[in-house]
Amino acid sequence: MKGDNNAVIVLAGMIGAGKSTYTKLISEALESDAFYESVDDNRILEKFYEDPKRWAFSLQIYFLNTRFRSIKQALQHQHNVLDRSIYEDALFTKINHQQGNMSDAEMDTYLDLLDNMMEELDSLPKKAPDLLIYLRGSLDTVLSRIKKRGRSFEQIDGNEGLLDYYTLLHSHYDDWFDQYDKSATLVIDIDQHDLENPADAEKIIQLIHNKLESMN
Incomplete structure (x- = not known):
């Protein structure tokens, strides 16, 4: 990597952590292309929230693809x-x-497909991103942001099972991040930064520039 203009950056973090907002900010600051995960085109996502046991495997295969x-x-x-x-x-x-x-059989099928895909990535000239940015924050912050963006199927009101899902997922994120080894990493504390504040947004971009420069 020769500098910011050659960087492949991936965002990671909980549902509601602000990945799309950060992606827009970073791509505009670095004048790079942005890849967004479309919710509107996903015909399975809302079905999953209504009936996780029926749609979990289908949703994960959709996302994996x-x-x-x-x-x-x-x-x-x-x-x-x-x-x-x-x-x-x-x-x-x-x-x-x-x-x-x-089921165990569905999990095994998913992992086998994932392994197959990762092997194909290993055959590419560029095998991994340059930087992963982990948006780390408290469960309270994440739940507040989920409520604020207002997607009806993501709301926990009257859905104890969904709150359990968010809580369990959140409790495993740090462990996942600790095991991630594909690229350099940068942690941003979303409890302490609000991108609606221009000063915070400027600070975030400077942190990313500094990180990319330190990797040269």
Whole structure:
């Protein structure tokens, strides 16, 4: 990597952590392409929230396929930001399996497919992103942001099972991050930064510039 203009950056973090907002900010600051995970085009996501046991496996296969396509494109373009990547996909699947939403056979099928896809990534000239930015924050902050963005199917009001899902997922994120080894990393504390504040946004961009420069 020769500098900011050659960086492939991926965002990671809880549902509601602000990955899409950070992706927009970073891609505009670095004048790079942005890859967003579309919710509107996902015909399975809302069904999953209504009936996790029926739709968990289908949803994870859908996400795995779209994230695989995105990371392949990103590693070829080599100047972009992704708001979610294939590298944390298995965490969501393992949580669904742990909660009983997926069978052992479905979990094994998913992991076999993931391994196959990761082997293909290893054959690309550029095999991994340059930087992963982990948006770390408290569960309270995440739940507040989920409520603020207002997607009806994501709300926990009257849905104790969904709160359990968010809580379990959140409790495993630091462990997932500690095991991540594909690239350099940067942690941003979303409890302490609000991108609606221009000073915070400027600070975040400076942190990223400094990190990228230190990697040269």
